[in-house]
Amino acid sequence: MIFVTGGAGFIGANFVLDWLAAADEPVVNIDKLTYAGNLENLAGAQSDPRHIFVQADIGDGGQMAQLLAQHRPRAVLNFAAESHVDRSIHGPEDFIQTNVLGTFRLLEAVRGYWHTLEARAKADFRFLHVSTDEVYGTLAPSDPAFTEEHNYEPNSPYSASKAASDHLVRAWHHTYGLPVLTTNCSNNYGPLHFPEKLIPLMIVNALAGKPLPVYGDGQQVRDWLYVRDHCSAIRRVLEAGKTGETYNVGGWNEKANIDIVKTICALLDELRPRQDGKSYAEQISYVSDRPGHDRRYAIDARKLERELGWKPAETFETGIRKTVQWYLDNPQWVANVQSGAYREWVQKQYAQPEGQVAA
Template identity: 65%
Template sequence: MTLLVTGGAGFIGSRFVLDWLACHQESVVNLDALAYAGNPMNLAALDGDPRHRFVHGSVNDGALVAALLAEHRPRAVLHFAAESHVDRSLAGPGAFVATNVDGTFALLEAVRAYWQRLSGPAKPAFRYLQVSTDEVYGTLGPLDPAFTEATPFAPNSPYAASKAAADLLARAWHRSYGLPVLITHCSNNYGPHQFPEKLIPLTIERALEGAPLPVYGDGLQVRDWLYVDDHCEALRRVLAEGVPGRSYNIGGNAEHTNLDVVHRICALLDAQRPRADGVSYRAQIAFVADRPGHDRRYAIDASRMATELGWVPGTAFDDGLARTVAWYLSRRDWVDAVKDGRYRDWVASQYEARA
């Protein structure tokens, strides 16, 4: 038995592959284009493991995907591959449409053709799992109820719009063709191996560099934080027990403002890697011009996961954040390898110009 995972060298995808192979003997074919955030170092623990086959390629390459499906005959496809950073989508939306929309279409068509040729028990047992984001739902007010699976899509960024389009394609392929599709919408993931353009690793790295810690606007935007290993556990549960055609919200039950998250990171660094001058890292916080169309609040109602699939997040935010900070402090080799010139140029253009 085999899984085909797309985007399995990225942050969440690689963590899923590692966790899957730690829990199962079932092999994984891992297709990743190795764009800027895809990193083979994330999979170093699997070197020499015959259960893991890495393939360098794009989901947009329908012929390659079809060949992999024909050769390995997976029982499920898990689609992680995506451009995923809102700020980059504002600067260059075309790449997000190409990967997230066109790539999902190409993948769905290859998977549909493969699934339609299956026979016997393999056909009804097959699953396609679309991994998506809560950002497709738009923004909430401070007292609004959390997003449920019935919340209408109202994306406010090119990234969120491209993911909403991909989800609607997957839904349509289920309704139109019967493809057994599962869709998940997760809240903000954090944990080891996250590319340091996202809030938590960016703050850690800027703090250690002695650079300003950029906080958009007033810093009071609220996000629900989900430890990546909890997310992977939820995905395994959806794959095993989810109902085709249904979507599942996955959240961490941990709403915090961006400013609060930065303060917590500073406190952890003050304790574990204090500045030479004894001043708190909070002194480096710098409020910068807000992101255009910045969503004010996300909140996830994950009660369907609890009542139907028996899953609840197992990691308290303070515990997960402490583990994450400790990992970045201990894995300077990984961090130094990903912080190349392109990364530094991006950070400079994105934040220093906003100061």
């Protein structure tokens, strides 16, 4: 049995569904069910007896210890995190609570449980911490991509909180011997993505006839990783990764934000044309850049390919087409996540100085 924390969120839910499709091993899925934790993401596992869902907070060390003692997992995979940069700018305390204190309390609960294991089970146990490339900071256009040896230089409350959690995981390995693995991924995209992030927001807004808000000049560059490729990488690291090591997971798809938006518009023009015959690109609206916006991220994932034989299966062209099609095929999911709280957030984040809402 394995434990997955944050398993009702975007990446966590995709991982749980992929795990159940690829393996017979049961999953205990722990999620606090904040705004981004959505049980509807797990509809495909609802009747699967191998899937045990528990609503709980990783910051509740006592409950984590109780669940570990009850279910006796061979591994804990920590996806639980506050992850949206804009939200971290407006309200950084939640990010410190979940990403730093929550990780600390989870580590302590896991450490206590790990010490109760018999010799073979103790040696085989793994704690896999899922992190982000944003901990490395930003790159100039000509800089080489981030490797696992790159210095940490976080520039937002979100990335600083994730960097802190990475350091805690490393320290618990070196100080206490806890067998940990860390993955740092590039920008994920794909099914079940909460529509406050770039790709799903553009799809949802385009279909609704709303402006497509692009920060600044739109030339911020990211490496894009299809979420199910990310899931396969995590399974591989769990299976064969060396304890104490970090593995960067990337898609080898560096794209400027404005190019992403234009690609989405072109796909929607093909798959769901506007009734007036015009392109969705006419809805693009440039908005004020956010504070401390990193200019470029890029992941060098050669270590993962060299040591563990993993590389992504999807190109950006195949992955983005699958993603757009998924949102077209699942309008009810989109409608259900667009609560009043979600609409208030989008209006707050993208409202222009004169009061125009650009989302």
